[in-house]
Amino acid sequence: MSNHNFGGEVVVHHEPAANSVKRIIKTTVILSVITLIELALGYWIYAMHEGGAVNHTLELAIKGVVIILSLAKAFYIVSIFMHLGDELRNMIMTIVVPLLLFIWFIIAFLYEGNSWKNLRNEYAPKDPVQYEQKASAPAH
Amino acid sequence: MAQAAPANIKWWSGGKSPFNVEYGKLMMWYFLMSDAFTFGAFLISYGTVRFSSNSWPDPNHVFNSFPFAGHAHLPLVFVSLMTFILIVSSVTMVLAVHEGHHGNKKGVIKWLFWTIIGGLAFLGCQAWEWNHLHHQGAWWGHNPFPNADGTVASTNFSNFFFTITGFHGFHVFSGVVINLIALLMTSAGVFERRGHYLMIEKVGLYWHFVDLVWVFVFLFFYLV
Numbered sequence: 001m002s003n004h005n006f007g008g009e010v011v012v013h014h015e016p017a018a019n020s021v022k023r024i025i026k027t028t029v030i031l032s033v034i035t036l037i038e039l040a041l042g043y044w045i046y047a048m049h050e051g052g053a054v055n056h057t058l059e060l061a062i063k064g065v066v067i068i069l070s071l072a073k074a075f076y077i078v079s080i081f082m083h084l085g086d087e088l089r090n091m092i093m094t095i096v097v098p099l100l101l102f103i104w105f106i107i108a109f110l111y112e113g114n115s116w117k118n119l120r121n122e123y124a125p126k127d128p129v130q131y132e133q134k135a136s137a138p139a140h
Numbered sequence: 141m142a143q144a145a146p147a148n149i150k151w152w153s154g155g156k157s158p159f160n161v162e163y164g165k166l167m168m169w170y171f172l173m174s175d176a177f178t179f180g181a182f183l184i185s186y187g188t189v190r191f192s193s194n195s196w197p198d199p200n201h202v203f204n205s206f207p208f209a210g211h212a213h214l215p216l217v218f219v220s221l222m223t224f225i226l227i228v229s230s231v232t233m234v235l236a237v238h239e240g241h242h243g244n245k246k247g248v249i250k251w252l253f254w255t256i257i258g259g260l261a262f263l264g265c266q267a268w269e270w271n272h273l274h275h276q277g278a279w280w281g282h283n284p285f286p287n288a289d290g291t292v293a294s295t296n297f298s299n300f301f302f303t304i305t306g307f308h309g310f311h312v313f314s315g316v317v318i319n320l321i322a323l324l325m326t327s328a329g330v331f332e333r334r335g336h337y338l339m340i341e342k343v344g345l346y347w348h349f350v351d352l353v354w355v356f357v358f359l360f361f362y363l364v
Contacts, residue, residue, distance in 0.1 A: 004336065010156040012149065020238055028231045035223055042216050042363045046200045049288075063364040070359045074352055081234045082348045083341075084169075088151065091159035091166070095173050102180055109184045113191030121194065 027080040034069050041066050168342045172349045175311075179353050182307065183360055186300040195287035197297045199362050202285045205272055219362045222265045223354065229258025230351040233319075237344040240337025245326060248340055252323045255347065259316040266309050270302070278302075301361060308357050311350045318343050 004011045041062050048054050079085035084092055151158040159166060190196050200215035207218075232254040239247030277284035283298040322343045331337045 011162055012156070012160050020241075021235075024231065024234050024238065028227070031227050032224070035220075035227065038359075038363060039216060039220055045364075046215055049198065049200070066359065066363050070355050073355050077230065077348055077352050077355070081230055081351075082345055083237075088160050090151075091161055091169075094159075095169055098173060099176065101177075105180065105184055106187070109188045110191050113188035116192045117194065120192075 023080060027076050030076055031073055034073050038066050038069050041069075162338055165338065165342050165345070168345050172345060175349065176353075179304075179307070179356070182300075182304050183356060186304060186360065189296050189300065193294070193296065195289040195291055195293070197283070197285040197293050198288040202273075202297075203269070203362055207268055216362065218265070218269065219358060222262055222269075223358050225258055225262045225265065226351050226354050229255050229262065230348055232258060233344050233347045237337075237341050240331070240340040243332075243337065245329070245332055248326050248331075248337060249323065252319055252326065252340070256316055256319050256323065259312055259319065259347075263309065263312055263316065266305065266312075270305075273298075273301075304357060305361070308350070308353055311353065315347050315350045318346060 045059055045062055048059060084095065151160065157163070157166075161169075203219055204213050204215045205218065206212065206214045232251045236248050236251035236255060239251060273279075278298045278301075280299055280302055281295050283293055283295045285293055285297065287293045322340060325331065325339070326337075331339060
């Protein structure tokens with residue numbers, strides 16, 4: 001075990017895993033396969049819309065699966081490609097714990113948007129909102 | 141993955157980095173965390189406005205073109221190509237970092253070169269898509285695409301699309317420039333003299349983050 005000194009900063013040597021190229025290839029395959037599954041699900045939603053008979057519960061379920069698959073992709077990129085999984089636990093936590101704010105962030109704001117839509121439909125269904133008016137001219 | 145450092149080290153007793161990460165690399169992580177909040181705020185504001193709208197344009201009817209394919213209706217095809225280009229360039233980047241671990245200058249140069257090519261290919265695709273949409277009459281403040289339910293759509297769709305993909309594209313562009321600088325420095329032997337290729341790791345973190353953001357841009361603009 002060797003210690004490295006980066007500008008006065010002593011860092012205990014991270015031993016690059018012996019099978020790291022294998023791990024990179026494995027992760028690449030996983031990311032590609034997940035992307036292909038996402039595309040297949042995307043085409044499923046598309047086919048449902050073209051067919052005219054849209055099952056909204058099923059559509060929502062498919063979208064939920066696609067979102068979970070994307071989160072899995074994010075995990076693999078951060079953990080393997082960015083090597084965050086190889087760092088010390090305390091260091092990982094200083095990155096991951098602040099990101100937990102997103103849980104509140106997403107729920108609160110999407111709830112707010114949905115609530116605003118419902119209130120507007122109930123109390124002012126005919127009033128166009130200024131920023132939602134049709135664009136008057138093409139871009140060029 | 142367990143690392144080589146033994147578990148009984150007293151990380152906080154002084155004299156060493158308690159996170160066992162070099163300062164610049166740690167700060168790159170914190171920068172990326174803050175950048176994640178920037179992109180998160182963009183995407184959440186997009187989601188909020190979309191949730192507050194009764195209907196929204198169908199991405200399969202907006203993003204359905206492919207270069208030289210004329211007016212063929214090809215939903216999701218071009219964006220799939222862009223997604224795979226970015227995944228592959230992420231893989232070449234991680235291989236460059238891997239070569240750097242072994243102090244292999246030639247390997248770093250080779251894989252950094254391919255990463256830059258991938259980044260440029262992605263930017264070319266995005267330029268084509270923007271140009272195509274602009275010719276269809278879409279731009280900030282202009283949206284020719286109707287809502288999925290047939291009603292006239294607001295300009296929100298274009299505004300969010302061009303702002304968020306533009307901000308991401310700017311990250312890709314700066315990533316390519318940073319990679320190019322790292323390539324030139326590697327060629328000049330700067331890291332060889334320094335004795336380590338940590339700079340390639342830091343540059344790599346930024347590049348992977350760009351790929352990471354695209355996962356969510358792809359998800360929320362094209363898939364759902």
